[in-house]
Amino acid sequence: AQSVTQLDSQVPVFEEAPVELRCNYSSSVSVYLFWYVQYPNQGLQLLLKYLSGSTLVESINGFEAEFNKSQTSFHLRKPSVHISDTAEYFCAVSRNTGFQKLVFGTGTRLLVSP
């Protein structure tokens, strides 16, 4: 079975500051890793994913995440945040065989203030 831990329930940050949202996972099998973003009253949108290959993955809106197998981590980073980045961020894992049932963390609320 897989599990995901997001230690920070809320991260307040000022606009244009850097941010890191932490994610650690546990699994007995190889996994895929994902970050999803959820805006109020909306479903989840895929932000980025790690399947294999380069351990650093990037999204089109400036976020990046690095897969660290030895530390079983997949932290999300952005060098300079915008007000519009305020949202809930969920880290998720799935096994890399069969159908990809997602196992989510409890989420981190990113609050960006001016």
Next chain:
Amino acid sequence: GAGVSQSPRYKVAKRGQDVALRCDPISGHVSLFWYQQALGQGPEFLTYFQNEAQLDKSGLPSDRFFAERPEGSVSTLKIQRTQQEDSAVYLCASSLRQGRDQPQHFGDGTRLSIL
């Protein structure tokens, strides 16, 4: 439609009533997932369909929960004899097919409140 559509967006029911939640996946998507998201929590897997076949229902919390996808497109999640702990947002997701390069596309969810 361009995305996954769920209806109703909001549902209020009295304890003991039956409810039905609908999911219209993206046209042509083979895989369909249901998740339950309690307040302040991440989504939790309920069940998975590949076309009309329900291949995994291990996440359904009790036998009061039932899901179907009879023609391999629209899916319905039914909850019988609702209880207060059923209050949550129910999310539906679809993907083109099973596979590593197929992301799950989520609907906006149905917020269910049991009084």
